[in-house]
Amino acid sequence: MEIRHLRYFLALAEELHFGRAAARAHIEQSPLSRSITQLEQELGVPLFIRSRQGTSLTPAGEALRDHARDILTGVERARRAVARIGGQPNALRIGLSEGLAQPRLSELFQCWHRKYPDMQLRISELPSLQQQEALLTERIDMGLSFGAAQEEGLIVEPLWADRIMAAIPRAHPLAQTKSLTLASAAASCSLVFCHTRLKPGLRMQIEALLRARGISPILAEPVDTLAGMIVKVGAGCGIAFLDANHARTLQRPDVAIVPLVDSDAWLTIFAITKDGRQDDLSAAMARFVMLGRNMV
Incomplete structure (x- = not known):
């Protein structure tokens, strides 16, 4: 079972549409379909129901969706641990959704750099649904958006x-x-x-x-x-x-x-984080939220 196949699977499990999942995974639709078929063959069970009405998960697919998130989370945690041991600087990874490009955000990022120069910010743009998946698998540490659909496992706080x-x-x-x-x-x-x-x-x-x-x-x-x-x-x-x-x-x-x-x-602009996350970046995430709320 390859990591990339799990990422492709999770993209399709979230989107339930081959075209959107392929765009999200940055591949063509044909290799995405082949990867899903290979994964189903390897596991010996169908993961999706494909019909004229659309694409849906089978019970086996729903089970794999949760396991895939856990596996990908473990990969991200391992990557962070290795980077830390290797002496790479700490970084808080923030995902922006919904076209957020406010001057106030730029001011917040500049204020963070002045106040916490030893903690870098790595900022990326992610569509809202991708942002939620990236938070749950810890590919990013915090999301900033106008709000998120109710998703178990996420904390949504107003900034x-x-x-x-x-x-x-x-x-x-x-x-x-x-x-x-x-x-x-x-x-x-x-x-x-x-x-x-x-x-x-x-x-x-x-x-x-x-x-x-x-x-x-x-x-x-x-x-x-x-x-x-x-x-x-x-x-x-x-x-x-x-x-x-x-x-x-x-x-x-x-x-x-x-x-x-x-x-x-x-x-309202919200900060979104993974519920129950306790690690070396938890304090930095709390400081970022407090800094955002205190900015005039």
């Missing part, structure tokens, strides 16, 4: 909240206003959202605010990224909502950024 801003086409009448309510903005135009699969936390927070107001908005065609969302807004396809920090980085002349004045119109 800070930013005011929600409305991104409005410059030609739209509301572009001239100084501030808006969520209800008035949502009622004035179609809303541009990112795909739920790609930006689940961001969309989940906005949709919860809309539901609380009894609003069922008209939705424009979804986009993949926050930058793509602003492009669609600039093209006049609708209005979008985003946090104030991202609004600072995505401003453009064809889009007006207008703050929402509702008392609950805030988007």
Whole structure:
């Protein structure tokens, strides 16, 4: 049983879609399929049910999913132990999801480097679902995102909240206003959202605010990224909502950024860690959370 086969298996077990799993594993779909078939032949049992309705795990596949996580976790722990014995510097591995590129994050990372120069940060970008798997197998130590789907074994802690801003086409009448309510903005135009699969936390927070107001908005065609969302807004396809920090980085002349004045119109950034993890990096993770919360 090869480690790479277990990684491919886990990607498919999480995605339940050969195309998405192949993209996640950075291989073509054919070698992914062959690897899964080889693994099934080696184990002597089917791991997936393939049908016109889609792909699902067999009971044996569900059992292997849990064991695969344990095996891959052991590999990561061994890698860290060997690196430490070999004298490599300590590093806190952080995964960013949902296109997080806020100036405030950059300020937090710079503050960490000044305060804890002996503990490096290794920062990578991971889609939300991949971030959860990487946390559970300890490939990363902490995830930063707008939130995660409920996943057993993870701790989700708020870091800070930013005011929600409305991104409005410059030609739209509301572009001239100084501030808006969520209800008035949502009622004035179609809303541009990112795909739920790609930006689940961001969309989940906005949709919860809309539901609380009894609003069922008209939705424009979804986009993949926050930058793509602003492009669609600039093209006049609708209005979008985003946090104030991202609004600072995505401003453009064809889009007006207008703050929402509702008392609950805030988007929260969360730190996500593996539940029950106790090792040499646990204290560093706690310090990072505290530093993020204390930044003004």
